[in-house]
Amino acid sequence: MPSKPAPIKKAAKKEPEKKEETAPEPAPEPAAEPAPVEEAPAEAAPAEGEAPAEEPTSAPVDLFVEDKNDNSVTIIWSQPETIGDSGLDGYVIEVCKDGTEDWKAVNEDLQKSSRYVIKNQTTGDRLKIRVVAVNEGGRSPPVTLPEPVLVKEVADRPKVRLPRFLRQRYVAQVGEKVNLTVPFTGKPKPEVSWTKNGAALDPKRVNIRSTDRDSILFIRAAERDDSGVYEMCLKVEGFEDKASLTLQIVELPGPPASxxxxxxxxxxxxxxxxxxxxxxxxxxxxxxxxxxxxxxxxxxxxxxxxxxxxxxxxxxxxxxxxxxxxxxxxxxxxxxxxxxxxxxxxILKTGIDYKPPDYKEHDFTEAPKFTTSLSDRATTVGYSTKLLCSVRGFPKPKIEWMKNQMIIGDDPKFRQICVQGICSLEIRKPGNFDGGVYSCRAKNDHGEAIISCKLDVKPVPDADKK
The missing domain is CATH 2.60.40.10 (Immunoglobulins)
Known part of the structure; x- marks a missing residue:
């Protein structure tokens, strides 16, 4: 009994040996593969270096519709995850009608950015859209929208975006310009209408200008009759939205009645x-x-x-x-x-007897007194000069000028001025005989005062004469 199972084990060993024999049969095939590699190793190396440079990129990703209207579709996507050493030259955008496989490129030149507007389409068509990345290695696998796109503007419910300051009463003065801009949203472009207190606007008084995004209410010179509740209404394919604003035009009031x-x-x-x-x-x-x-x-x-x-x-x-x-x-x-x-x-006067207090009157009388004396002066023949002094006294004293004890009087050669107690005597172009002792005398009922000074008139030097 034990001798019989032994050959079974050997047979079991032979079967794997046969398997090993079968294994080397395909072995010569890989051996044949390295043979050509050995024959032309230099040619294989560049083939390996050029192959990645000629490989196309992977497919673009995240393709979806950004916007659409009655004749165009806007799509955006992201660049391929794998680009390779050869880089990315651009994109080709292809479309075909639903139910066909007639793909046509819509861009003549490669699109560099990851956004494209497919224009000049027919409203109501259903389009299949795909994007292919292109480089030196050729075209990448395309990325296709999961469902065909209907060429028709997406209806967006209209909404009036009334500014915060218009949600309260808007006040303007008579004669001022009223220019109110009310933004809104909605697709396609909403139909805009305005009413005042439930009635149509007077086009002579109020102008309305509407764009795709807002509506402007304009009054050139406001009047009080322009006050009221203005309502703005938007309509888009059966959808509607309304907003109202209150406009109050004010002016100065009238006077009290009485x-x-x-x-x-x-x-x-x-x-x-x-x-x-x-x-x-x-x-x-x-x-x-x-x-x-x-x-x-x-x-x-x-x-x-x-x-x-x-x-x-x-x-x-x-x-x-x-x-x-x-x-x-x-x-x-x-x-x-x-x-x-x-x-x-x-306002009547009441019976009040006013008795003024007894004040002792102050005696302001004073004999003349010179507060500034005359000073001796020297001058040159032909050059006018002045003598100055100041005096006080009450009553105002009388002023007299004297030369060598002789009163000058109204001699035109001398000019006498006395203002606010300042006394001056101007000697015009004095000569050799105008020198001497000059005096000023002030007197009133309470006394008199006199002061004097010497004036020396020098001849012109000989050098000046020559």
Whole structure:
């Protein structure tokens, strides 16, 4: 028994040996393959180096439709994941109608960017679209949209994007330009319409200009009649959206209807007035009250931004007669005219006996006194000179000029001036005989004072004469 299984093991060993024999039979084939490699190794090496340079890129990725309308389709994609050493020359975009395999390139030149607009298509056609990358190695495998594309603009629900400042009441003054831009979205281009208070707009007053993205409401010179609720309506293929804005045109208010003096007592006056008939199309924010004395007629403001319809004016001056006027105020400013009281308010004098205090009058009288003396001077023949001094005294002293104890008087050679106590004597072009002792004498009822100085007149040097 044990001798029999042994040959079975050997047989088992022979079977793998046969398998080994069968294995070397294909071995000569790989041996034949290296033989040519050995015969031309130099030729195989460049073949390996050139092969990657001539390989095309992998297929572009992430192809999808970015936008479309009635005659064009915009597609975008990403570049291939594998480009290789030869780089990427561009892309070819091909299309064919659904149900056919007639692929045609739509770009004459290679597309460099990863975005392309397929133009001049027929509305309603279904197109299959694919993109191929091209380099020196040839065309890459294409990337194709999963489903055919219908050439038709994508309907986007219209939406009015009303700016924040128009969601509240928009206020403008009479005469101002109104230029309001309201953006919107929607595809295809929405049909835009405007109404005012539910009625059609007056084209003579309001101009509407609409683009693909916004609508502009323009009024060249606003009037109060332009106030109201304006509604903007967008329509796209059965979809609709609306938005409204309130426009308020305001101006200065009119004056109060009337002003009257209710009571007068002491130094006070009570006034009452009524609200203006015209508030300028906006609420009245206050009143300004002014008073005027009958003597001067000048108006002075006593109250500003006052909210009530009555007021008490105090601190008036006894013995004066007053008139009052009231202006209206709103957000545009103060009314151009005012309501003036027909009556006048007279502040009566009370029985007060005024006794002025006894003041001892001050005696301002003073004898003349020189505060600045004359100074000795020297001059040259033919050159005018001045003598100056200052004096005080009350009553104003009388000034006399003397030369060598002789009063000069009205001699035209001398010019005498005395202003504000400053006394001057101008000697015009003195000669050789004008030198001497000059004196100034001041006197009034309380005394006199005199001062003197010496004037030396020198001849012109001989050199100057030559």
């Amino acid at each position: 002003v009257k003096i209710v009571d007068t007592w002491g130094f006070n006056v009570a006034l009452e007035w009524t609200a203006p008939k015209d508030n300028g199309n906006t609420e009245i924010t206050g009143y300004t009250i002014q008073k005027a004395d009958k003597k001067t007629g000048d108006w002075f403001t006593v109250l500003e931004h006052y909210h009530r319809l009555n007021a008490t004016i105090s601190d008036l001056i006894m013995g004066n007669t007053y008139k009052f006027r009231v202006f209206s105020e709103n957000k545009c400013g103060m009314s151009e005219s005012a309501a003036v009281s027909k009556e006048e308010a007279k």
